[in-house]
Amino acid sequence: MLPVHDLHAEFPESATLIRLLNQHNQYFASLFDEFDQVNRRVREAERLGLGRGDLGALLARRGALKEQLRDMLSGEPA
Numbered sequence: 397m398l399p400v401h402d403l404h405a406e407f408p409e410s411a412t413l414i415r416l417l418n419q420h421n422q423y424f425a426s427l428f429d430e431f432d433q434v435n436r437r438v439r440e441a442e443r444l445g446l447g448r449g450d451l452g453a454l455l456a457r458r459g460a461l462k463e464q465l466r467d468m469l470s471g472e473p474a
Contacts, residue, residue: 403431403465410469417468424468431461 417424
């Protein structure tokens with residue numbers, strides 16, 4: 397089974413804040429949506445058994461988005 401990387405699984409302690417920011421902060425909501433889309437593409441590529449070279453850009457983008465979202469959840473400037 398593939399590991400779960402959705403934002404709620406990554407930051408379970410921030411579930412309420414994720415919901416509030418997603419509803420009231422346009423920038424957070426757009427990052428959240430992009431993270432979800434990239435994450436789905438990564439999971440599909442992993443399911444199909446594509447090599448890490450094929451996944452490199454997607455994994456890097458998912459990591460960058462996760463870092464931005466984490467900073468917003470912790471109150472750090474983006």
